[in-house]
Amino acid sequence: MRVLITGANRGVGAALLAVYAARGDTVTGTARQPDAELWPLDVTDPAAIATLAARFARENPEGLDLLICNAGVYLEDERDLDNGIPADIWADTFAVNVTGVYLMVEAMLPALRRAKGRVAIVGSQMGSSTRATGGSYVYRASKAAALNLGRNLATDLKGEGIAVGVYHPGWVRTDMGGSDADIDVTTSARGLVARFDALNPATTGVFEMWDGRAMPF
Numbered sequence: 001m002r003v004l005i006t007g008a009n010r011g012v013g014a015a016l017l018a019v020y021a022a023r024g025d026t027v028t029g030t031a032r033q034p035d036a037e038l039w040p041l042d043v044t045d046p047a048a049i050a051t052l053a054a055r056f057a058r059e060n061p062e063g064l065d066l067l068i069c070n071a072g073v074y075l076e077d078e079r080d081l082d083n084g085i086p087a088d089i090w091a092d093t094f095a096v097n098v099t100g101v102y103l104m105v106e107a108m109l110p111a112l113r114r115a116k117g118r119v120a121i122v123g124s125q126m127g128s129s130t131r132a133t134g135g136s137y138v139y140r141a142s143k144a145a146a147l148n149l150g151r152n153l154a155t156d157l158k159g160e161g162i163a164v165g166v167y168h169p170g171w172v173r174t175d176m177g178g179s180d181a182d183i184d185v186t187t188s189a190r191g192l193v194a195r196f197d198a199l200n201p202a203t204t205g206v207f208e209m210w211d212g213r214a215m216p217f
Helices: 011-022 046-059 087-115 137-160 185-198
Strands: 002-005 026-031 066-069 118-122 163-168 207-209
Touching: 002 011, 011 026, 011 185, 046 087, 066 087, 087 118, 087 137, 118 137, 118 185, 137 163, 137 207, 163 185
Parallel strands: 002 026, 002 066, 066 118, 118 163, 163 207
Antiparallel strands: none
16 A cells, blocks of 8 residues: 655654554655655645645556555644734644645645545544633634545545545643643554544544544534
């Protein structure tokens, strides 16, 4: 299976890369500041995305079986209603967490069509409109938009046999999740891979936890 993962240099993305490599899949990871094993990619740069898509097509003429849109940012830190959230934080967050997802799907669609592949968007339970617990306004809004995007892509691509799912990786011990989080990156990644393997046209549009539990929209 041919897999492409954005944001694969650390955290859940790096763990996903390791799981797929260990089981023998042909896996390509990307990063803004890549090492020798990762392809360079800034998901906010349309030209960089086009370059990557062209390279992938040359090296993988059979197409793409699974696109994992994992790259994401949390830029708010301690900012809130009282101390203000600058407009550039909103713009930069949405550029990665939402627009970057769309641009990747758009660019990789020819390769996905060749293989009748799947798209997995690494979202968050913080994007659930029914779990509005307050705070983290920018991140929550971006993940809600990514969820909406994924659901609509699922509708539009179902007729072509391309399934799309959105997944919460859990509260993971990463730079973003912190040291007090519930699970480690390997546990999250293995659970997510199982969910991605189960994604198909009959289940397209799902919003699930890493362990398979359905998430509320």
